[in-house]
Amino acid sequence: MTADRTGAGDPARTLALLWRHEVPLPRRRGPRPAFSVDDVVTRAITIADGEGLDAVTMRRLAGDLGVSPMALYGYVPGKAELLDLMLDDRYAAMPRPAHGRAGWRRRLRTVAEANRDLYAAHPWAALVSTGRPPLGPGLMAKYEHELAAVEGTGLDDVEMDAAITLIVSFTRANALDAAAARAALTAGRTDAEWWEENAPLLDQVLDPARYPLASRVGTAAGEAHGAAHDSAHAFAFGLERILDGIAALIDDRRS
Amino acid sequence: MTADRTGAGDPARTLALLWRHEVPLPRRRGPRPAFSVDDVVTRAITIADGEGLDAVTMRRLAGDLGVSPMALYGYVPGKAELLDLMLDDRYAAMPRPAHGRAGWRRRLRTVAEANRDLYAAHPWAALVSTGRPPLGPGLMAKYEHELAAVEGTGLDDVEMDAAITLIVSFTRANALDAAAARAALTAGRTDAEWWEENAPLLDQVLDPARYPLASRVGTAAGEAHGAAHDSAHAFAFGLERILDGIAALIDDRRS
DNA sequence: ACAGAACTCCGTACACTGTACACCGTACGG
């Protein structure tokens, strides 16, 4: 479910669509459209927020808008482009508080948490593929704001980009894991039920003599988190390590 | 395209399937099966390796095996389980060289590179969803071997698990980015063509006065890598930062 | 004012997907 390909139609059309607020399309002939591209996008987001990305189908979306499925193709070149528009819309809506006098570490933590919150509010956002990301106003504003967090740290431009990419990519990966785990829970039994149900075979097969470390560490981690995987803990742990790693780089550049 | 849900059928059946080599199924009546579960799995892997995960459909796989689509359901409960089996098979085949006397940093780097190589050889592996991962012999052996890389560093069990999870999750995220970027390239024009084609609108809209940092850093990074995103560089950079971050933690535990 | 072009929207249809169901023939256990 990770995703969908983008770039079906004319890429210029997609770009124009992304920047539709800054560069409005010229007046057109024919009947007035029943609604706007924004209506389509926000409706799709509402569906995705409430029922997951799988619920966003062209038929369903058209139905919600009171229109036939094919009518959507007058607003949007295809589904992939719609997903890009949805994502850029949410990027645009992210908070971008002034960094003020906070140090780079606090700034970067804030950036990571803003991304985490985005995925918490819109889990589908982590699932939208971003090879050749949607170069819209939302992404630009987000990138600009995030770069400001490491401006003036002594990192060069390439390192600044790499650092931000690392933080953002880590956060998305964490959100993907969390979404997958949640989906597995919803679909099947609860975590505890699952382990109990499969205990007979697992006991037979997960021989502690054969997998000593995995047994010891796995049970320790499971007991500490109350579940096999705790993505909130993984986020906190990973972010702290990454920040420490960036700190080492910054110290190196300054010495 | 990230993924597919798992756990359609009886979870015990899936587990038994994963461990089919250690706990063989009892002899059965009726006609001899035309092939084995392994045949199905390796055939599916061949298709995925050569033509991508999308090419792995039940009909296509059945065709390659010379059998009707529904026949597969005698070997495997459903497609989601098939994907789990494919993934665990590749996990099982990963190299697990003895860590020897190498320090933890070299060990962890080796672990990360082994994961990177897995995804390089089988890009589809990054796309298979792993919420509630396939608890098969491949994953267990992989986890056991990877934990050994941080054994004896002074980290406690929970930290060991978190450190390995961070490395593995980072590497998978990097592979996902790389796969998405590659798909975008294959599907559309090349990167340079794309930028040229969209230059008119981009020039109009990517105002350096409005996005000063993004413009400066973005072009610097683009020129340094020869492309908008270079996942090999992102891997090297991210891994180094994460290792430095783990080093800080280990130093802290030892003092 | 009017012809034609440009546009929105609809119904139908196609090629796919995973898989449920009923059925047929085979080969083993009693």
Place this chain on the structure above:
DNA sequence: CCGTACGGTGTACAGTGTACGGAGTTCTGT
């Protein structure tokens, strides 16, 4: 030797994204 469990098949269904042709509406050029 027979009943039965099992492997494999064909058909069918509910979905998906979207291509195509047509009908109706509104603006533009004359």
